[in-house]
Amino acid sequence: MSLPPLIDPHRHAVFVDFDGTLVELVDDPQAVAIAPAALERLEALQAALGGALAVVSGRRIADLDRFLAPMRFAAAGVHGLERRVRPDGATERLAGPEVLDDVREKLGGPLRDNPRLKLEDKGTALVLHYRTAPDLKAVAERAMAEATAGRHDLNVMNGDNIVEVHPTGMDKGKALAAMMRDAPFAGRVPVYVGDDTTDEFALKHVRDAGGVSVKVGDKRSVAEFRLAGVAAVHRWLAASA
Template sequence: MTQAERDLESAEEPVSSVLDGVTRDILRELKDDPTHWAVFLDIDGTLLELALTPDAIIVPPSLPDDLDRLRERLQGAMALVTGRALAYADQLFTPHRFPLAGLHGAEIRDCNGNTALASITPEFEALKQAIAREAESMPGVLIEDKGAAVAAHYRLAPDYQQVLAERMQHYVREAGPGWALQLGKMVFEIRPARSSKGDAVEFFMQQAAFANRRPLAFGDDLTDESMFSVVNARGGHAVRVGNLAAPSCAAGRAPSPVFVREAIAAIVAGNH
């Protein structure tokens, strides 16, 4: 039996000292009667461990099917909410296509498969190329072209944090009022300003499969705080994964992506 299964089954204090009681009880409820909850899941750092480079993440073979079973158990009330581009996220969980918000909500696919993608202007393409050229002089800095967003990762080059912060602030001003600078774990990202992960949760909660349910959100980063705020305002429950000491408006805590995956597997264990 996994750690998550023990925590879900135990009626006493959770075995894991970092899993709070409210989160434990909600996970048990999802296993016994999931009809009251809608689940929102970040990907990197929440479902999957972070890696040194964006393309080095590893998807455990069982996870795509477990997520599909979770969606079935929730009668469709599950969505992925990520900073990844929608097309990239789809590749991670093939062959399944989940309700999904990509680029922090700038791209979205609803429960019926209808998709809205962010537009990419020639000016933004030129700006991405300029950022990539400048990064060539910063060994270890990786530029991730997300289409309608661009991220500068410095996990392999932490000494460049300050200069990258200044340069990305310069570029977001150059991009104009339609763009925002998003801070994350060892990354600066320029993304469309019109949407956030919180906006994505609001969008999904208007859909029939999610309506009249309480939102439950899992995330690990600053980029998830807008999602947590909306979840809290709607009377739901937000869970911060990983760095338990990090300030967050999430009331719940979970230790790691491994725990999140094991909890999902435990919830859907009787579903196949």
């Protein structure tokens, strides 16, 4: 894979992942931070694009707002189960937290038995983290499989040191496609940048649509282009802005 072309503010719509793309992955998901200069460049790029920039993440939009404050931006959170098409718009939720109540209860036992496993409750998604306990990968995967057994309305995904469950029918690719139907994204060429397995849905959609698909890191990917890491992402965004 080669380096991606620079973003064209007159014709591109940019969708960018958060963890592992805009910020480095850390053991504590609440301890991430973006450099003020990098945030300023992101705001400059957003302005140049006429607002056609969105953050697409497995995190809740409320969390993204906190980490990227005071910037206001379009976003798809919890893999698209939360969506905000315009920076000043309301956040729409496609499902409620009650759909996962049974799974929460069933995960209680494994979490008590394995205190090094951490549960992140996003309301419409549940995430088992084992970054600080990689030896518990199989335990986490088995616990989630057992907690979701027979639930065909739920989708379990294995990501970077996590196992996540959320309602079916949504992923980052479908979220991107939905946002591309509305202003200010409609009529533009999509650009997607992401590092995780969960980003592959969006990367494939963008590549199939003739857009610019950019994989961050060295994992296998359907993407056409590649950037080495978070620092390389910010250099590319700065050059584009």
